[in-house]
Amino acid sequence: MKGSLDNLRVVLVATRNPLNIGAAARAMSNFGARELRLVNPYDAAFREARSAVGAAELMADAKSYGTLPEAVADCRLVVGTTSAGRRELQLELRRLEEGGRLIRKRLRAGAVALLFGSEKVGLSNQDMSHCHWLLRIPTRAERGSMNLGQAVAVCLYELARTGKVGSAKNGATRAEAGELERLTRLLFEVLGTSGYVKPRAAATTEEKLRRMVRRMNLSAADAEVWQGMLRQIEWKLGIRGKKQDQE
């Protein structure tokens, strides 16, 4: 049977406690999400997570990845979760209710990744630079940090709760995360050749560019056009560079 959360990918990044992986799997099973992805789980024995009551199948199908970009490469929307309000970030922060509505809409068109960080530190800035925006669970400011399994349950409840909201928008297909990452690298290269990137700040600049590219919310078609434009610029810079070198 086709469910409304079939296109959702729950991605747990650097989870320390296998019990929490099991708890996430159980909540997924309760609310009809199917695909669990793990990025660098601490404990290789995570599949034996005891609390995955009634979610054995889902746990057996869970895939493990070495890096976050690999885990979200086929997703057209990547959303990070946070319970404290990390407002210093340049990412748009949406409350669960509002963000949930958006995710539901996007789930009709393609894969959406929902990221949960490790129990100790949540998602890193590096992780967040792969996100289009952040979802904030509205906990109290002074007691923000949620248990991982509970955070997953609350988010999935919100996504599953009303089946139908709004209408199927005739929006364009969004670009996949893998494509956005290629675009980011290409832009970084072109800017490197142009002297825009200061060597000392290269890492920061790359992260900023990554976030900016995600904020552009590109369609698959536009992402392709951008890659074409940047490749042409890169080629021209290269040609001229070579001629210069030959002088």
Added chain:
Amino acid sequence: MKGSLDNLRVVLVATRNPLNIGAAARAMSNFGARELRLVNPYDAAFREARSAVGAAELMADAKSYGTLPEAVADCRLVVGTTSAGRRELQLELRRLEEGGRLIRKRLRAGAVALLFGSEKVGLSNQDMSHCHWLLRIPTRAERGSMNLGQAVAVCLYELARTGKVGSAKNGATRAEAGELERLTRLLFEVLGTSGYVKPRAAATTEEKLRRMVRRMNLSAADAEVWQGMLRQIEWKLGIRGKKQDQE
């Protein structure tokens, strides 16, 4: 500070695992509920529940009761929770969303008890006979049974979330149209120099770029960054072009 869940009493009936009591306490702390009541917990050492991260105070204040009627004696509304639909009962069953709205309303007037049964069997018929009605968490029919801590978190999230939809988003200021137009021209120039723009299709290409730049929905800050990047690329292309011309 007075919170909206001050009048809520979370009542755990015959809970077996102290960790689940701790998890419930943590969720309460996250969403601003204060008063935890326990009816016949299996393990007398429940106060040491390790997972009550950030909820030590709440755990210390938790009260233990010998019977359910004692635990809910001062409450004006008593609601039982269930994740499977126990329709054989003569009690009214409300979905969490609808029931949550009702509970929020009643919390303004007096104490409301929200009951959670044991991990194995949930609330007994005897327990339910003390309830005004039942709250059903909308899990899938075939995988209904939720983890206790997760069930508490989901219910409290629903009760705590504000009725207001479409909150004041902390969105960035959008770029002005004039700025977007400058950006479009700059991009067009750079692409012209790079040989991306075919002379015959120049007008069409410019129009396409204009639309694409608008679709990016840029903030004022991002539009400025883009202009900086393009100016640098333009400068580099120009320098190299000039040197080439001088050959």
